[in-house]
Amino acid sequence: MKIASFNVNSLRARLPVVLRWLSEHQPDVLCVQETKVQDADFPTEAFDGTGYECAFKGQKSYNGVAIFSRGPAEKVRYGFDGEPKDEPRLITARIDGVTIVNTYVPQGYLPDSQKFDYKLSWFERLLIFFGRNFTPADPIVWVGDLNVAPEPIDVYDPVTLSGHVCFHPDVHKALKKVMGWGFVDVFRMHCKEPGQYTFWDYRMRDAFRFNRGWRLDHIMATQTMADKSTACYIDKNPRLAERPSDHTPIIAEFVW
Secondary structure (H helix, E strand, O other): OEEEEEEOOOOOOOHHHHHHHHHHHOOOEEEEEOOOOOHHHOOHHHHOOOOOEEEEEOOOOOOOEEEEEOOOOEEEEEOOOOOOOOOOOEEEEEEOOEEEEEEEOOOOOOOOOHHHHHHHHHHHHHHHHHHHHOOOOOOEEEEEEOOOOOOHHHEOOOOOOOOEOOEOHHHHHHHHHHHHOOEEEHHHHHOOOOOOOOEOOOOOOOOOOOOOOEOOEEEEEEHHHHOOEEEEEEOOHHHHOOOOOOEOOEEEEEOO
C-alpha cells in the first residue's frame, strides 16, 4: 500500500504536476493540502478516467484538503467533531481497512500572534480528536503539511531559524504530545540523514538549488502500521516542474 502526501499550493494551478505524478507513481492514496478551491469549483472532471476517487473540503483562495484513492473511501469525515465552521484543514477516511488522516496545520504567522496561539490550540484539538475516535492500536496513517520541522536536522539552518513559528519550542512540544498518543515518524524510521526536505521557500533566491529547505510534510503511523512500513522517501522531481508547488511529495510504502 503506497500512501503519499503533497501540499500542492493551489490544486488548479498545479493540475498538470499532480496528474503527471499520479500517472507515473500510481499511489493507492494521495493526500493533498492547500487545494485553495471551494467545493463547487473542485476540478473533479480533470481526474475522470484516472482511476481515482476523491473526497475533498475546501474554500476559495486558502486552505483546503483532499484525499485521492484508488479504492473506495469510507467513513469520510471533515474537520473536528461537531465544529463544521472550522477552516477546511482536516479530512479523514477509511481506505482498505486503514484510517487516513490528512491535515493541513496552521502556519502560525508570528510567535506573538493570535495565529500562533491558534496553531498550538489546533494541535491540542487534534490530540483530543484522536483520543475520542481511535486507539493507538488502530491502523492509522496521519499525513500532511504539519508546518513543523521536528528536529535540527529538519531545517537548513537550525541556529538562525530557532524560534520561527515552524521551528519553535512550543510547536515542538505540541507535536510531541500528539506523537506521544501513539505515532511513529515513518520517514525517520528509514532515513536518518540531514538535508532531507519537503519545502523550499519561493521567496528565498535559489533555495532549492542550494537545498535551503525544511521538512514540514510528514507521514506518521501508529505502531500497527509502522511495523508494516517498508519504505518512506521524498520525491524532489515535482519541485523541478514548470510552475511547481513550493512543497514536494513524501511517500510511504506498507505491506498491508
